[in-house]
Amino acid sequence: MEGDAPGGGEGLTLLGLWASLFVIRARIALNLKGLTYVYTEENLSDKSELLLKSNPVHKKVPVLIHDGKPVCESQIIVQYIDEAFPNVAGAPILPSDPYDRAVARFWASYVDDKLYRTWVPIFRGRTAEERVQAATQVVAVLQTLEQAFKKCSKGKPFFGGDSVGLVDVVLGGHLGWLYATEAICGVKVVDATKTPLLVAWAQRFCALDAVKGLIPDVDRLVEYNKTRRAGLGLPLLLPYVELQQ
């Protein structure tokens, strides 16, 4: 694929992992810009030399390699894509007004600082109670994001207004795992009775051409979580086994 990209995307390679919410963000941003890229799936148990060389500090995916130069960390990659390809298809991911940019960065940062950190024990908690407690906290974080959506979108379809912005991409990357939370620990976190605007936003977001096929199915994430927990020596906790049957 390399070299035949429309819109200036030649020389783009993404090192990723299908289940990683951070990788999904980078892929959505590349799609929004209409950029063609080579996607390489990494094996976290046997990381490639290219990954270790490209991200020697964190040794993590995603890494975007553009003309041989690596860019690491998902939010930095999304901003890089927006800044390095300003003249391709698709609206800018960050707004042009400095204050609007600061607000977008604030909520994008909130997703990483609060939503992701709160959610992690659902993935790798040691007890069922720990997972349920985390899921309850995730609902509270999403309720804050519901208010943020109200303010940022101003009645329009996305956090970015009429088009998808940084917060949409960053939060959107989480959707698969948020949907999977009910199967994993029995708590529905994407819940129209608690966060109706976010639930409607999530449906709109997942229906976008740039997003289709990137948010993994719940069943696949549940199986992945079981495998990862086994690999980490963690117990296979109920209720997701019950729900799967």
Add this chain to the structure above:
Amino acid sequence: MEGDAPGGGEGLTLLGLWASLFVIRARIALNLKGLTYVYTEENLSDKSELLLKSNPVHKKVPVLIHDGKPVCESQIIVQYIDEAFPNVAGAPILPSDPYDRAVARFWASYVDDKLYRTWVPIFRGRTAEERVQAATQVVAVLQTLEQAFKKCSKGKPFFGGDSVGLVDVVLGGHLGWLYATEAICGVKVVDATKTPLLVAWAQRFCALDAVKGLIPDVDRLVEYNKTRRAGLGLPLLLPYVELQQ
């Protein structure tokens, strides 16, 4: 002071705390741009209505209020100052090239993710061992930043090259506390035998007009740490008492 600023800085208020490394970053950025601002010292035990209203999500300093609109989170504030005031005195804080911007954001993010998180137990660790272990890890993080300095500065005085950039501002905000670490727990972390380039950089950085007077003295930080530990119900651990006598 409000209203008489040179260079377009009218209507700027910063809610801060003298000892906060995050607040220091914002103040350095404002100074680099030559902006005049009203500085309001907050009392963390009795936060102002303005702080609670301006940063309802985190309730933390710094908050920059520009023409009535709040900007929160130190790295977002620094970027906001750079983007909202492009035509005032001082070189841009972020480089113009998208790849160079991504690299600057990567190392700035590394300072928050690794240096700050590693350093926290020095401030509020429960045992002397915990503090010493944290200090040892801080040295390792600084050694990684030494290598980053070599690559980013390319033989010039700052991470940003000839002028101060995002990484300089973000890491520079930590310097007071890094210097104070030896007094607090007996481990010298700013050590010319281990990170000679960073030590020389720190001296250059602290000598800048935009920085002078903002990096607190070690004695004052040590006293502040004692008071905060007492407030948090933490034991007053050696060796900083010994060193102070």
